[in-house]
Each structure stands twice: as structure tokens, then as C-alpha cells.
Amino acid sequence: MIVDLRSDTVTQPSPGMREAMMNAAIGDDVFGEDPSVLQLEEKCAALFGMEAAVFCPSGTMTNQIGINILTQPYEEIICYKGAHIYRYEGGGLAANSQVSTRTLDGDRGRLSVEEIEANINHAADIHQPITSLVALENTVVREAGSFYTLDQIQRISASVKRNKIKLHLDGARLFNALTETNDPPADYGKYFDTISICLSKGLGAPVGSVILCSKAHEHKARRMRKAFGGGMRQAGFLAAAAIYALDHNIHRLSEDHRRAKALGQVLQHLPWVKFLMPVDTNILIFTVADSLTPEMVVHKLNEHQIRAVKFGAKEIRMVTHLDVDDRMLDKTIDVLNKINFKSC
């Protein structure tokens, strides 16, 4: 039995999801004629209290579109220094939107009003790029799935509005955050200009993300999706999987969080683990002992059919998801307790 904890993107569609895909009503989505895609877009927009949604192949694309429609070349965006949009989107920000980036520490990746306001450039000074966008990530993947509460977001939104700055959310794992906070998703639309939601992470769809925006921005979002090569034809097969994921897989995310916490309990007491970040949702990040490398630990875990990823010079990441059940959790705990490294 292989336990694949590398990412929550590795899930396989369940039998129910596969059936929904096979029975999907489809059409050419570039002509706006795919009923399943239209249904998914409407559902997502309504869920988050936004006017429009555009279905895209990836979360990278929805982030890049969101940023592109809210900025102009030569402007600057503010984000956490480990943000996915900055660290893991292949430099797309620079090429696609021609913006510079002001990166901040945050509190485990969560930016505060004070930190943001201290880093807004003076628009009147021609030396400084105009700060036009703040991009938040919720949950924060580089910080082991730390999350914002709606209250924190409300304060950031009020501040950026006062400063005539737009607000984008990378909500790749927003449902994981909502699982912990119980905040109503429909309130999110009030605070953001654009929101990227991934269906292919914790929710278990094979492919797909949506970018949520205003009606006024929808046309530009569709234009940029086309320009980025993301216009899909009979995408209804994928949209049907995403609808199934929204209907069936949100409520169970708390199980992933429970299993992540159980793994955290074990990891924090192991001699070869130097430091474990707090486990807030479904992501675990830990530093290995000085005498070890992440490669050594990942290799050893692989020998026992446990998969994890190196996530920094000394760090390893594990992620729980819908294809990890209690049997797999027990096996992982057993292996973690059993393996040892003589030198540490």
C-alpha cells in the first residue's frame, strides 16, 4: 500500500466522480456553449458572492489572470515572500503582467494591515512603481496551511480600498481555511476584486480552477484565458468533476485536518525531526535534524512506500487528502515511529 503524501493534487477521481464526468452534458466552451462549464461557473460565483466566474485549466492560470486584469505594466504588487504567485509560477508575474513585486514576511505568511500600509509606494514619486494590488494566499502553502479569518481579511480589504488598491486572493485551498473558521464563503466576494479557487487540490477534481471577478472584469478574464492558451473545448467533462467535488468533498476536509494533526503529534516527538511548523489544516512542513538531508529522509520513507517531498534546503512537506484514509494514516505513523537514522 503506497501512501502518497506529496500533495493534495495527487488524488484519483472517485467512482462517483468518474460517473458524473462520463454523464456530463458538454459543448464547445470557447463558444460559451458547454452547459456543465456554465453551471460550474454560476455555482462558484454564487457560492462566493461574486458576479462572474471563468473556468480555467490551472490555479496558476487563474492567479495570473486575476493579477493581469487588476494591474498595468510598471506597477507593483504586494504579497508574502513565499507566495505561490511569486515563488512557484515560473516568473509569470513579470512576463504576463510586467509588474514588480514587494514581498513581505507576514505572520506565517499572513499579511497585516500595518505591514501592507508600510509598503505602499508614494504614487506621486516618479521613482517608485505604483502599488496597485495586494495578493493574499489562503491557506498559505509555504507556511504549512496557515489561514486568515474573515475578520483579518475585512480589515485588509478596508485598508486597501482606502488606498485605492485592488485585492486578489489565491484561494487554492480556501475551503481548507473555511473548514477551520466556519466563515461564510459568500462573504468573501465583498472583500476581493478577484479570487482564484482550485478544484483539483483538497476537493479532489482531476483538473481545474476558477477565477471569480466582477461582470466588468469577466470579458478581460476570458480574453486573457484565451491569450494564455487556456480556452478549452468540451471542458464539461472536467467541469462535471468539479461540480461533483463541490457537492461531495467540502464537508470531509475536516478529516484531512484531523489526520494531519495526528501525523503532527507523531512527527514532533521524533529524534530526526528538528522543527515542525504548527499544523493548522492539511499541510505538514518539518525540518530534519542537522545531520540529515531531506533527500535522505524522503528516500527512507520511499523504501516503506510513504511518499513525501523535499520542500526547502532542510524541509520536508506532507499533505493529507481524500485518498489518504485511516489505514494509511496508521501505516504512516507506524513507519515514522519505526525508521531511525543512526547519526541523529
Ligand SMILES: Cc1ncc(COP(=O)(O)O)c(C=O)c1O
Ligand atoms: C497556493 C497555491 N496556489 C496556486 C497553485 C497553482 O495551482 P496549479 O497547480 O493548478 O497551477 C498551487 C498549486 O499547488 C498552490 O499550492
